[in-house]
Each structure stands twice: as structure tokens, then as C-alpha cells.
Amino acid sequence: MSNKTAPQRGRQALLIFTDLDGTLLDHYSYSFEAAQLALEVLERLKIPWIPNTSKTLAELQPLRIQLDHSGPFVVENGAAIYIPLDHPLARFASSDETGGYAVHRFGKLRSELLAVLEPLRSRYCFTGFSELSPSSLSQLTGLTRVQAQQALQREYSEPLHWRDTDTALVDMRLEMAESGLQLLRGGRFVHLMGKHDKADALRWLAGQMDEVTTVALGDGENDIAMLRAADIPVIIRSPVHPPIQLPDRADALVTAGLGPVGWSEAVLKILSTYDSKAVADARLKE
Numbered sequence: 001m002s003n004k005t006a007p008q009r010g011r012q013a014l015l016i017f018t019d020l021d022g023t024l025l026d027h028y029s030y031s032f033e034a035a036q037l038a039l040e041v042l043e044r045l046k047i048p049w050i051p052n053t054s055k056t057l058a059e060l061q062p063l064r065i066q067l068d069h070s071g072p073f074v075v076e077n078g079a080a081i082y083i084p085l086d087h088p089l090a091r092f093a094s095s096d097e098t099g100g101y102a103v104h105r106f107g108k109l110r111s112e113l114l115a116v117l118e119p120l121r122s123r124y125c126f127t128g129f130s131e132l133s134p135s136s137l138s139q140l141t142g143l144t145r146v147q148a149q150q151a152l153q154r155e156y157s158e159p160l161h162w163r164d165t166d167t168a169l170v171d172m173r174l175e176m177a178e179s180g181l182q183l184l185r186g187g188r189f190v191h192l193m194g195k196h197d198k199a200d201a202l203r204w205l206a207g208q209m210d211e212v213t214t215v216a217l218g219d220g221e222n223d224i225a226m227l228r229a230a231d232i233p234v235i236i237r238s239p240v241h242p243p244i245q246l247p248d249r250a251d252a253l254v255t256a257g258l259g260p261v262g263w264s265e266a267v268l269k270i271l272s273t274y275d276s277k278a279v280a281d282a283r284l285k286e
């Protein structure tokens, strides 16, 4: 952790938004074991935490079971919020209902994205998820074949394995902006999507609740908007690139530990200003 300290916010309700890959989940192994203690303290204190990820609904469903997560979650870089129908916020979602969730959508449909992308394949060097088989995606990422199948089931975004120069990426970004789309660099892929980001979901959810202090944790470029929009931004250190920069948020925490180790470190630090006894008790039982 940097030498900055978490703000003292007493007992004001906390709402935590977290990226998954490289943040709560280890960049290489996808394990969240190092964050288990912090997750248990959150559970004990009944502090909600919201996965806010580039992952798809199909990927999130099995992962939420492993994480024992209930409550709302955000998929595909802020494209849509899924809220279980029995959750108090479900009635505020304005889009549709699917598979037991109310959906509040910010994104464009993937079919629209692929139509815009098609003529660009001859001018830029990239491979989109729509061209990948589960086994080739599993080779690129280390995901199992089943996980790769789930990652390919996208509704609102098209990740690209970028094989062109950084200058070409800037050029393509400009072209996409003219079509009302954007390209965001994540931990592994460049994501083509509508003009929404993880901050839209944070603002919408926080806006439905009274007097909430938001915490956001992330490690990638696609987390910057979410971190900037949060009351307490936490930059998770990555094993594969330098920490992301938030020039206008000198108050951001930067973890010492990588991925879920840093996640646990930051969450416990923030929670100890919120309920130091609960954190001390949990550490004793460790």
C-alpha cells in the first residue's frame, strides 16, 4: 500500500465496485483465494460488493456461485446491470427481464458492433472474439474450454486481440468514435463497445441509494472511469503492467500487493476505518 491512508468515513454505508480479472481474480490463475478473508468480512458486515467487469453474463453466473455472490452485477464494461428480481433495486431497472434478472442496459448490441467492424478487418491487424473458437481463446488466455465458451457468449461488446501498432490503435479509435463507438484497452484485449463505461453502472447504482460511499477497485485502463467516479478509488497493482494513473485523484490508494492480495489489503484497510473490531476479529480467526 502507498503511504496514503483511507479517508475516515465513519459508519456511512459503503458500496464496493470491483473489477475481476487482475483485481479480485489473480491475473494468471484466476484465483480469488487471497481475498477470501476480506470477502468474509464484507459478508459479515453486510456490505454489498458489485462485480463490474468486462466478463459476460455467461461467465459471471458460475463465478458468482463460487464467490457466493448475491445482488446486482455489471457485465461487459458497464454495458448492462443485472439485478436479481427479488432485490429491492430490480424495480428501477428500465430495460428488460431475463433469466431471473431485471436488466438496466447502457450498451449497444453486438450485432451492431460487428457490422461496423467488418470493413476494418482489411486495414487493421486484429482478431475479434467472433473469429475465435473456444480452443483458440483458451490458448490465448489460459481459460478452460468451458470458460472460453462462456467468454465468447457476448451480448454488448467485441474484444479484439490487437496485433497492430499503438499508432494504428489510435487511428482506429478515431474511426470508431465517428460511429459512436469506443475502443478500450483491458488487461488482455481491446474492447469494442458502445459509449458507456464501468462508471455509468457505478453512478446509476449509487444514485438509487441514499448516502452511500462508493469504493472502486481496478487494475486496467478500462477501470479508470469507474475509479475516477468513486469516492474511494483503489488502484490494484498488476504483474504485467505499471499501475494505472489517475492524475486528478491524488487520493487514490495504490496497493503494494498484486491482484487479489492487493484487493484484500485495500478492502481490509478501508473496512478497518469503518468497523475496526470486525476486521481485527476476522484476522484473529485467520
Ligand SMILES: [Mg+2]
Pocket: 019, 020, 021, 022, 023, 187, 218, 219, 220
Ligand atoms: Mg482487470
